[in-house]
Amino acid sequence: MTDTDSTTTGPLVPEDITADSPFTLPGFFDELTEGRLIAARCTECDTHLLPPRPACYNCGSRAVTLSEQPRTGDVVSYTSVNRPPSAFEQLAPITVAVVELDSSARLTGRVAAPLEEVAIGDRVEFRVLDRESVDIDPDLDLSYEEEWPMHVFEPI
Numbered sequence: 001m002t003d004t005d006s007t008t009t010g011p012l013v014p015e016d017i018t019a020d021s022p023f024t025l026p027g028f029f030d031e032l033t034e035g036r037l038i039a040a041r042c043t044e045c046d047t048h049l050l051p052p053r054p055a056c057y058n059c060g061s062r063a064v065t066l067s068e069q070p071r072t073g074d075v076v077s078y079t080s081v082n083r084p085p086s087a088f089e090q091l092a093p094i095t096v097a098v099v100e101l102d103s104s105a106r107l108t109g110r111v112a113a114p115l116e117e118v119a120i121g122d123r124v125e126f127r128v129l130d131r132e133s134v135d136i137d138p139d140l141d142l143s144y145e146e147e148w149p150m151h152v153f154e155p156i
Helices: 025-033 086-091
Strands: 038-042 064-068 072-081 094-101 106-111 123-129 150-155
Touching: 072 106, 094 123, 106 123
Parallel strands: 106 150
Antiparallel strands: 038 064, 072 094, 072 123, 094 106, 123 150
């Protein structure tokens, strides 16, 4: 699915969900690889779902639409991961934040700043990174993660 505007309606029955659907994690990452940060929005309760899901986790409705998201937002929570998964061990400590995008969708990700330089309310910008530019051990990826893009929030 390449049409990701607010008129794109989500799958209404489980059979409509395919491996390349943007309502699945692999489909979400496929869209991200193409440069599109998409979220689903429930048309019943207005909850944003990021990554997109075929049903709203707030009210259970399958009436969801897809839309491209802004890449800027505010840090609403953050922490330091001192013992990350093996592939990221050399990056420790890692600052991780929950960011509320300007659309009100929330996404968790690594922040490109030390913990002591991050605060609630800080403005950040979402960036997709070239996997080879991130200092991780590719031998520790799970097979299905090898092609998934990496992302980071950069302070602005």
